[in-house]
Amino acid sequence: xxxxxxxxxxxxxxxxxxxxxxxxxxxxxxxxxxxxxxxxxxxxxxxxxxxxxxxxxxxxxxxxxxxxxxxxxxxxxxxxxxxxxxxxxxxxxxxxxxxxxxxxxxxxxxxx
Amino acid sequence: xxxxxxxxxxxxxxxxxxxxxxxxxxxxxxxxxxxxxxxxxxxxxxxxxxxxxxxxxxxxxxxxxxxxxxxxxxxxxxxxxxxxxxxxxxxxxxxxxxxxxxxxxxxxxxxx
DNA sequence: CTTATTTTGTAACTAGGTTACAATACATGT
DNA sequence: ACATGTATTGTAACCTAGTTACAAAATAAG
Numbered sequence: 366x367x368x369x370x371x372x373x374x375x376x377x378x379x380x381x382x383x384x385x386x387x388x389x390x391x392x393x394x395x396x397x398x399x400x401x402x403x404x405x406x407x408x409x410x411x412x413x414x415x416x417x418x419x420x421x422x423x424x425x426x427x428x429x430x431x432x433x434x435x436x437x438x439x440x441x442x443x444x445x446x447x448x449x450x451x452x453x454x455x456x457x458x459x460x461x462x463x464x465x466x467x468x469x470x471x472x473x474x475x476x477x
Numbered sequence: 478x479x480x481x482x483x484x485x486x487x488x489x490x491x492x493x494x495x496x497x498x499x500x501x502x503x504x505x506x507x508x509x510x511x512x513x514x515x516x517x518x519x520x521x522x523x524x525x526x527x528x529x530x531x532x533x534x535x536x537x538x539x540x541x542x543x544x545x546x547x548x549x550x551x552x553x554x555x556x557x558x559x560x561x562x563x564x565x566x567x568x569x570x571x572x573x574x575x576x577x578x579x580x581x582x583x584x585x586x587x588x589x
Numbered sequence: 590c591t592t593a594t595t596t597t598g599t600a601a602c603t604a605g606g607t608t609a610c611a612a613t614a615c616a617t618g619t
Numbered sequence: 620a621c622a623t624g625t626a627t628t629g630t631a632a633c634c635t636a637g638t639t640a641c642a643a644a645a646t647a648a649g
C-alpha cells in the first residue's frame with residue numbers, strides 16, 4: 366500500500382527532531398548569508414524555533430528545507446516574494462507528509 | 478498527419494502579415510504603457526519593425542504575442558530579465574511553427 | 590494643414606533586496 | 620566562571636531593477 370517500509374529504515378524521526386542547528390550552520394549548509402536569513406525571517410518568509418526570549422535561532426530540517434527551496438526559485442528568476450508564496454504552497458504538502466511519516470514511525474515504536 | 482486542414486481556414490497569413498499596428502494600439506491591446514514598451518525595447522527584450530530611419534514603431538502579431546507572454550510571466554512573479562529569457566525560448570518554437578504554417582499556406586495558394 | 594500620435598532624452602522615483610558596521614547578548618568548552 | 624566564538628539587533632548605506640513624468644521635436648493621418 367505505502368512505501369513506508371522502504372523508507373522506514375532510512376528515516377529516524379526521533380533523530381530528525383533532535384537535529385537542530387544554529388544560524389551559522391544553516392548558512393554553511395545553504396550558502397545563504399546569515400544576515401539574509403534573518404532578513405527573510407523579519408519579512409515573515411521563514412521561521413526559526415526560538416526556545417525562549419533572548420535566545421538564539423534554531424533551525425530544524427523543515428526550516429532549512431524551506432530556505433533551500435526559496436533560494437532555488439530565486440535562482441530561477443522569481444522575485445523573493447513570489448518565491449516565498451510558491452514555497453509556502455509546497456511546504457504545506459511537505460509538512461503533511463512529514464508529519465504523517467513521523468507519526469507512523471512513532472506508532473510503530475510503541476508497538477514494538 | 479497534421480492539423481493544417483483544421484486551422485487553415487482560420488489563419489490567413491497574407492492577412493496576418495499586413496496586420497501591423499502602432500505602439501498606441503499595442504498598449505491598448507496588451508495593457509502595457511507605451512513608455513514601458515519602449516523601455517523593454519531599449520533593453521533588447523522586444524523588437525519592433527521600423528520601416529526606416531526616423532519613423533515610428535510598428536508591431537506585428539509575433540511582436541505583440543511576445544509582449545503578452547512577458548507580461549504574463551512578470552505577473553507570475555518573474556523578474557523582467559528572467560521573464561525575457563524564458564519567453565525567448567518559447568518564441569523560438571512559436572516562430573518556427575508560425576513560419577512553417579505561413580509557408581504551407583502560401584504554397585497552397587500557388588497551387589490553386 | 591491641423592490634430593492626434595510618437596519619439597527621445599533626462600531625470601526622478603519607488604521599492605526590492607541585500608549588506609556593512611558595531612555594540613550588545615548569548616553559548617560553550619575545559 | 621571566564622575566555623572565545625557565535626548570534627542578535629538597529630541603523631544606515633547601498634545597488635539595481637523597473638517604472639514613470641515631463642516636455643520639446645518629429646511623424647502620421649484624416
